[in-house]
Amino acid sequence: MEHLLDKPGLRADEASYRLLVESIADYAIYMLDTRGRVASWNRGAERIKGYAASEILGQHFSCFYSPEARAAGVPEAALAMAAREGRFESEGWLIRKGGAAIWAHGIIDPIRSETGELIGFASMTRDLTERRESADALERSEKEFRLLVESVTDYAIYRLDAAGRVATWNAGAQRIKGYGPEEIIGQSFARFYTPEDQAAGEPERTLSIARRDGRFEKEGWRVRKDGSRFLASVVVDPIRDPSGTIIGFAKVTRDVTERHAAQKALEEAREALFQSQKIEAIGQLTGGIAHDFNNLLMAILGSLDLLRKRLPDDPNILRLVDNATRGALRGSALTQRMLTFARRRQLETRAVEIPELVGGMAELLAHSIGPSIVIEHRFPARLPPVATDENQLESALINLVVNARDAMPDGGTVTITAREARLREGEHAALQAGSYVVLAIEDTGVGIAAETLARVQEPFFTTKGPGKGTGLGLPMVRALAEQSGGTLDIRSTVGRGTCVEIWLPVAVSQVKATVSAPDEAAAMRRLHVLAVDDDPLVLMNTEEMLRELGHKVEAVSSPATALERLRRGGFDLVVTDQAMPGMTGLQLADAMASEGITVPVVLATGYSDVDVGAERKVVALAKPFRECNLADAIAAALSGA
Structure with a gap:
């Protein structure tokens, strides 16, 4: 094939250009004759196309095109356009030797003689495959990222321009904020803020x-399209161009309202658990202290009773003894409160008519609060009875009325009302579904501050001065309500008064238990009694009371010793303490029964929640007891023997 450089019209010094062109390795630079056959081939063409010069010179350049492109006449069209337009330029897929495809940028220029005659074409091709792959990868990444951002629904992810106007909007933003893209793009992001935050x-x-x-990061309240508010976690990052100029902001918002509510609920549950554990611990401590106090008061009251009988009839001396007895009785009342709070005192539950109970206490309540305070009662015509301990409810009512009096130093009104309430499941956090009567005591006093109101039901917390309050009043009322199956609610506003509500379940049955009267004649017999108590003070006191009642007494300080003595026989009655080391009083009674010892038992205990059981010949006697209480218990025990 005749070489183009040997044709007339080409300059001889183009040999130096040929050397330059053939040295270029990054571009395929070659010439075609007028029919499209390869006439020259540089090193770059060999590297990019894969053909050696000996393989390709004289071959038609259409071999660089795919079969589809050749069938469509693309090579011929490229030459025709170059000849007609003076240039042909394109990017597309070309074929290397061996069939591999490359993405190439190609230019074909016509070569003309000095007279303008077309004598061939100059073709320059650059392999852009790597750049194309990078661009494709970038495009795929951008599409995937856009798809990712647009598909996220738990986060509002959007872009702001430099002025704070919304430029993009994803599905999460639409779900969380309520706006469609057409409604919000181009609008200021300030509309998501509350009016007070906008003003600030x-x-x-x-x-x-x-x-x-x-970077900006914060949690705060935001506003949805419908005006509702939600707690949002917001992050804002600036977007900069290559020169560092801020051209906008990337904004991510998450609705954390539920998380915040769940966290708050968890904290409240933890606090409730802590309070419950604290109260339980205090209850256990209180119960133990009350038990020990009962033993001390038992010794004091019993000794005072015995002492009073044996003292000369001197009014001055008897007045001092009576004063000491009243003090001990007040201590006994306090221990009963402590035991009630500690859930160690069993309620004597019965059907109680609240209007009758309050009416019967009217005079007592009036004396308790003085003339400057008016008590009003308001009850519906029909009110079902409640299931609770009548005596404990009376005590609770007196306690609450006295508290109301103390909150009204300048006088006022205490209103006692009751209403029936029917609760559905889940309607009240502390109560099960069912029917209740709500006994309310409302005053017009100074009210209770919020921080104090949160603590008034804590045991031993009091706002009264030293010696004026034990801090067990409201805990005792709450214990009564909860042991009855109800609860205690307190509402108060400073300067407007306080309302205390005792919720008590409606009594299912109004049948009252009957107790057989003790056999007094049996109690008059002279008995041989075994007294058992590990506390020497109480044991001595019990022994003296029994002797005062005319009985023969043998005293022992341990249940094991008592059981050993009982095996020998000769006793008519056992008076034993319940809480003793090694063996309780009930366990002693069971051991007696298992060995066939049928002697009746009087069980003295500071805890009236001890279940003696109908199958045992045991009568419970609450500590601290006096001589008359002991006599009644002995009569009851002998009646059941």
């Missing part, structure tokens, strides 16, 4: 901090 300049401050610090 919070949107501008947000962007200012993001510009200054490179």
Whole structure:
């Protein structure tokens, strides 16, 4: 084939250009004759196309095109356009030797003689496959990222322009904020802020901090399209161009309302658990202290009773003894409160008519609060009875009325009302579904501050001065309500008074238990009694009371010793303490029964929640007891023998 450089019209010094062209390795530079056959081939063409010069010179350049492109006449069209337009330029897939495809940028220029005659074509091709793959990868990444962002529904992810106007909007933003893209793009992001935050300049401050610090992060209240508010976690980052100029902001918002509510609920549950554990621990401590106090008071009261009988009839001496007895009885009342709070005192539950109970206490309540305070009663015509301990409810009512009096130093009104309430499941956090009567005691006093109201039901917490309050009044009322199956609610407003509500379940049955009268004649017999108590003070006191009642007494300080003595026989009655080391009083009674010892038992205990059981010949006697209480218990025990 005749070489183009040997044709007339080409300059001889083009040999130097040929050397230059053939040295280029990054571009395929070659010439075609007028029919499209390869006439020259540089090193870059060999590297990019894969053909050696000996393989390709004289071959038609259409071999660089795919079969589809050749069938469509693309090579011929490229030459025709180059000849007609003076240039042909394109990007597309070309074929290397061996069939591999490359993405190439190609230029074909016509070569003309000095007279303008077309004598061939100059073709320059650059392999852009790697760049194309990078561009494709970038495009795929951008599409995937866009798809990812647009598909996220738990986060509002959107872009703001430099002025704070919304530029993009994802599905999460639409779900969380309520706006469609057509409604919000181009609008200021300030509309997501509450009116008070807008007035305070919070949107501008947000962007200012993001510009200054490179990031803004905060939780705060935001507003949806429908006006509802939600707690949002917001992050704002500035977007910069290559020169560092801020051209917008990336904003991510998450609705954390539920998380915040769940966290708050968890904290409240933890606090409730802590309070429950604290109260339980205090209850256990209180119960133990009350038990020990009962033993001490038992010794004091019993000794005072015995002492009073044996003292000369001197009014001055008897007045001192009576004063000491009244003090001990007040201590006994306090221990009963402590035991009630500690759940160690069993309620004597019965059907109680609240209007009758309050009416019967009217005079007592009036004397308790003085003339400057008016008590009003308001009850519906029909009110079902409640299931609770009548005596404990009376005590609770007196306690609450006295508290109301103390809250009204200048006088006022105490209103006692009751209403029936029917609760559905889950309607009250502390109560099961069912029917209740709500006994309310409302005053017009000074009220209770919120921080104090949160603590008034804590045991031993009191706002009264030293010696004026034990801090067990409201805990005792709450214990009564909860042991009855109800609860205690307190509402108060400073300067407007306090309302205390005792919720008590409606009594299912109004049948009252009957107790057989003790056989007094049996109690008059002279008995041989075994007294058992590990506390020497109480044991001595019990022994003296029994002797005062005319009985023969043998005293022992341990259940094991008592059981050993009982095996020998000769006793008519056992008076034993319940809480003793090694063996309780009930366990002693069971051991007696298992060995066939049928002697009746009087069980003295500071805890009236001890279940003696109908199958045992045991009568419970609450500590602290006096001589008359002991006599009644002995009569009851002998009646059941």
